[in-house]
Amino acid sequence: MPLLVIYNPACGDRSAKPFFQEHVLPLLTDQGKKVDLTVETTHEGHAGQVVSEFLRGITGGEPLSVVIGSGDGTVNEVVNELFKDRSGTATVRRIYIALVPCGTANALYSSLFPVPSGEGAAKDIDYRLQSVRAFVSGEGKRVPLSLAATELKSPASSEGGTDTVTKTIVSVVVTSTSLHAAILHSSEALRAEHPGLERFKIAAEQNSTKWFKARARLLPTSPSNTAPEIYDSGSKSFVPASAEGGTVELQGPFAYFLSTINVDRLEPTFRITPLSHSIPPPPNTCDIVVIRPLRDPTLSEDDAAAREQFVAKTWAAMMAAYQEGAHVDLRYDEKGALAPGSQGENLIEYYRCGGWEWHPDSSDEDAHLVCSDGAINVIEPNGWAECRASTSSEDRPTFEIYVA
Numbered sequence: 001m002p003l004l005v006i007y008n009p010a011c012g013d014r015s016a017k018p019f020f021q022e023h024v025l026p027l028l029t030d031q032g033k034k035v036d037l038t039v040e041t042t043h044e045g046h047a048g049q050v051v052s053e054f055l056r057g058i059t060g061g062e063p064l065s066v067v068i069g070s071g072d073g074t075v076n077e078v079v080n081e082l083f084k085d086r087s088g089t090a091t092v093r094r095i096y097i098a099l100v101p102c103g104t105a106n107a108l109y110s111s112l113f114p115v116p117s118g119e120g121a122a123k124d125i126d127y128r129l130q131s132v133r134a135f136v137s138g139e140g141k142r143v144p145l146s147l148a149a150t151e152l153k154s155p156a157s158s159e160g161g162t163d164t165v166t167k168t169i170v171s172v173v174v175t176s177t178s179l180h181a182a183i184l185h186s187s188e189a190l191r192a193e194h195p196g197l198e199r200f201k202i203a204a205e206q207n208s209t210k211w212f213k214a215r216a217r218l219l220p221t222s223p224s225n226t227a228p229e230i231y232d233s234g235s236k237s238f239v240p241a242s243a244e245g246g247t248v249e250l251q252g253p254f255a256y257f258l259s260t261i262n263v264d265r266l267e268p269t270f271r272i273t274p275l276s277h278s279i280p281p282p283p284n285t286c287d288i289v290v291i292r293p294l295r296d297p298t299l300s301e302d303d304a305a306a307r308e309q310f311v312a313k314t315w316a317a318m319m320a321a322y323q324e325g326a327h328v329d330l331r332y333d334e335k336g337a338l339a340p341g342s343q344g345e346n347l348i349e350y351y352r353c354g355g356w357e358w359h360p361d362s363s364d365e366d367a368h369l370v371c372s373d374g375a376i377n378v379i380e381p382n383g384w385a386e387c388r389a390s391t392s393s394e395d396r397p398t399f400e401i402y403v404a
Contacts, residue, residue, distance in 0.1 A: 001062055001063055001064070001065050001096075002036050002054070002058055002062070002064050002065065003028075003033060003034065003035050003036055003064075003065045003066075003067070004035075004036060004037050004038075004039070004050070004051065004054060004064065004065070004066045004067070005020070005024070005025070005028070005035050005037070005038040005039070005066075005067045005069075006038075006039045006041060006047050006050060006051070006066060006067070006068050006069070006070075006074070006078075007020045007024075007039075007040060007041070007068070007069030007070065007100070007102065008040075008041045008047070008069065008070040008071075008073075008074045008102065008103075009040055009041070010041075011070050011071045011073065011074065011102050011103045011104070012071055012102050012103045012104050012106075012195075013195070013196070015102060016069040016070065016100075016102035017040060019069065019100070019102065019128070020069050020100070023125060023128075023129065024067065024069065024100055024129070024132060025038070027129065027132060027133075027136065028067070028132075028136065031136035031137075033135075033136055036054075037050070037054060041070075041074065044077070045077055045081070046077075047068070047070070047074045047077045047078050047081075048077040048078045048079075048080060048081025048082065049081060051064070051066060051078050051081065051082065051095070052081050052082060055082075055093055061093070063093070063094040063095070063096050064093055064094070064095055064096070065096045065097075065098065065135065066078070066095060066096070066097050066098070067097075067098045067100065067132060067135070068097055068098070068099055068100065069100040069102045070100075070102055070103055071101070071102065071103015071104055071105060071106055071374075072103060072105065072106065072107050072108050072172070072173045072373050072374065073103065073373060073374050073375070074103075075097065075099065075108060075172060075373075076170070076171065076172060076173070076372070076373040076374070076375070078095070078097075079145075079147065079170050079172055079399060080169065080170050082095065082396075082397045083147070083149070083168075083170045083396060083397070084168070093397045093398075094397070094398050094400070095397055095398070095399045095400070096135075096142060096400050096401075096402065097131075097145075097399060097400065097401050097402065098131045098132045098134070098135035098401075098402045099112075099131045099401055099402075100128055100129070100131065100132060101122070101128055102128075104195075104196060104197060105197065105266055105267045105268075106122075106268070107173045107174070107263045107265055107266045107267065108172065108173055108262060108263055108401070109131070110122070110265060110267070110268040111262065111263035111264050111265055111277070112131070112143070112401060112403050113127065113130050113131070113403070113404070114268075115127070115268040115269070122268055130403075130404050131401065131402045131403065131404075132402075133404070134402040134403055134404050135402040140402045140403060140404060141402075141403050141404075142400035142401060142402055142403065143400060143401055143403055144398065144399070144400050145172050145262055145398075145399040145400065145401060146172070146261040146262055146283070146284070146286075146389055146390065147170050147171070147172060147261070147389070147390055147396075147399075148170065148171045148172075148175050148259065148261050148286055148355075148372075148387055148388070148389050148390075149168055149169075149170050149387070149388055149390065150168065150169050150170070150171070150175055150370065150372060150385055150386065150387040150388075151165045151167070151168050151385065151386050151387075152165070152166050152167045152168075152169070152370065152377060152379055152380070152383065152385050153165055153166065153379075153383050153384050153385065153386065154166050154380045154382070154383045155382045155383060163383075163384075166380060166383070167377065169370075169372040169375070169377055170372070171261070171372040171373040172261065172262055172373060172399070173260060173261070173262060173263050173266070173373050174258060174259070174260050174263070174266060174371065174372075174373060174374075175258075175259050175286075175370065175371065175372050175373075175387050176257060176258040176259065176370070176371045177212065177214070177254070177257045177258075177358050177360075177367065177369060177370055177371070177385075178212040178214075178254045178255060178256050178257040178258075178367070179204070179207055179208075179210065179212075179255055179256045179291075179314070180256065180257075180258045180371060181369040181370060181371035181376065182203075182207040182210060182212075182366055182369060183200055183203040183204050183207055184200075184203075184371045184374060184376055185203075185369055185371075185376045186203035186206050186207060187199045187200050187202075187203040188376075190202055190203060197267065204318070207366075208311045208314060208315070209304075209307045209308055209311055210255075210307070210366060211252070211253035211254065211255055211293060211302055211307055211310075212252060212253060212254045212255070212257075212360070212364060212366060212367040213252050213253050213360065213361035213363065213364040213367050214252045214253075214254060214257075214358055214359055214360040214361055214364070214367045215249065215250065215251050215252060215359045216249075216250040216252075216254075216257060216290075216356055216357060216358055216359070217247050217248070217249055217250075217356060217357040217359075218241070218243075218247060218248040218250065218288065218351055218353045218355075218356050219246075219247055219353055219354050219355040219356060219357065219388065220243075220246040220247065220353065220354050221282070221284050221285050221353060221354035222284055222354050222388070222390075223284075224284075225246060226282075226354070227240055227241065227243045227246045227247075227248075227353075228240075228241045228243060228247070228248045228351050228352065228353035228354075229241055229351065229352045229353070230349065230350065230351050230352075231275060231328060231350035231351075231352075233328065233329045233331065233346055237279070238275075238279065238352055241351060241353075248351070248353070250290065250292070250349075252292065252361075252367075253292070253293065253294065253302050254290065254291065254292055254367075255291040255292070255293050255310065255314050256289065256290060256291035256314065256317070257288070257289075257290050257291075257358070258272060258273075258288070258289050259286040259287065259288040259289075259356065259387065260272065260273045260276060260286060260287050261285075261286050261287075261389055263276070264276045264277040264325070269322050270321050270322055271321055271322075271324060271325035272289055272321050272325070272327075273287040273288075273289055273325075273350075274321075274324065274325025274328060275287060275325075275328065275350060275352075281352055284354055284389050284390055285352050285353060285354055285389055286352070286353065286354075286355065286356075286387070286389040287350070287351070287352055288350070288351040288352070288353065288356065289328075289348055289349075289350055290348070290349040290350075290351065291314060291317060291347065291348060291349075292349065293306065293307075293310045293313075295332075295345050295347075295349075296310065296313065296332060296336050297332055297334065297335075297336050297344065297345070298335065298336030299336070313338060313347060316330065316338055316347075317330060317347055317348060327347070327348055328346075328348050328350050329346075330346065330347040330348060331343070331344045331345065331346050331347065332344040332345050332346075332347065354388060354389060355386065355387050355388035355389055356386075356387050357384060357385065357386045357387075358370070358379075358384060358385045358386075358387075359384045360379055360384070362381060362382055368380075368381075368383075370385050
């Protein structure tokens with residue numbers, strides 16, 4: 001089986017290169033794994049180009065193993081490059097990935113390998129080598145990666161025409177709009193001065209009073225055509241959501257709209273979609289977390305005072321996500337306070353479905369931002385986005401991660 005080694009020296013705390021030289025490459029050699037090509041990435045998209053070009057140079061349909069040292073972004077680059085490669089060489093491959101966490105958040109790795117308690121545990125050598133050891137041992141399992149493909153669309157040029165797909169982006173961790181996308185967008189300007197997780201907290205403060213004008217449609221699961229479900233915190237289970245024609249319509253404004261696949265967290269302890277672990281989803285589905293401020297019984301309109309008043313509740317949800325995902329059970333009492341054991345509306349609407357549409361209001365530029373695994377894209381004026389989850393496709397590559 002061909003073997004590639006790719007690492008991103010610029011990601012996270014820039015430790016990937018020494019970690020690979022001191023630990024990963026020697027481990028592969030000691031276990032008799034012949035590396036066909038080792039690449040240190042030099043620019044955005046480089047990892048995907050390397051894998052695609054390598055596949056063109058080999059014959060046969062055997063799987064390709066790739067050891068990747070990065071954050072979630074480099075895995076995303078590989079997936080997107082092969083997803084769009086229609087040359088007939090890379091589209092039918094099986095890609096087996098041994099992942100080494102070297103990024104800032106490492107959502108995919110920490111979801112598959114939860115970080116042990118204790119300071120510095122995420123930097124422990126043995127912890128970071130678990131996926132590679134599963135690969136070299138020959139006894140490790142592999143879990144398939146689901147993909148979420150998001151099409152950005154522009155409106156039809158004539159009445160009765162078809163909307164045009166302007167771009168397709170694929171994620172393996174998170175696709176989001178609203179606050180999460182705004183935070184990622186703002187955080188890029190802070191990266192040089194604040195390379196760690198701190199920049200996300202600063203960006204969150206900068207965007208905390210924003211509400212996002214849009215409407216969303218939650219879509220049924222394909223091919224079963226199962227209607228969207230919503231989490232009921234009373235029964236601790238998913239139940240059918242109120243739907244018309246198999247879809248659920250959500251009217252804004254939104255404070256938060258985020259969907260995940262393959263993960264239950266975006267940071268080692270930030271479990272934003274915890275039910276994807278405790279109540280495993282069926283194939284071809286994504287978990288969606290929504291906050292709509294006007295569900296608060298004390299708020300009736302979107303104005304500056306209401307936005308300022310709601311900030312504390314948004315932060316309450318985000319902080320509870322760090323407490324083993326406790327945000328999914330937060331409820332309002334009759335006075336709008338978030339009271340444990342209250343019988344009021346949930347602060348969080350937690351859905352499970354086959355995908356979603358996002359239709360931003362033309363007047364709200366921030367609502368046009370879409371985040372895909374950390375990369376920010378912009379919906380065209382009067383355009384919209386459609387995201388669908390999928391586990392496999394006959395003419396696309398499949399991806400699997402080595403786990404212990």
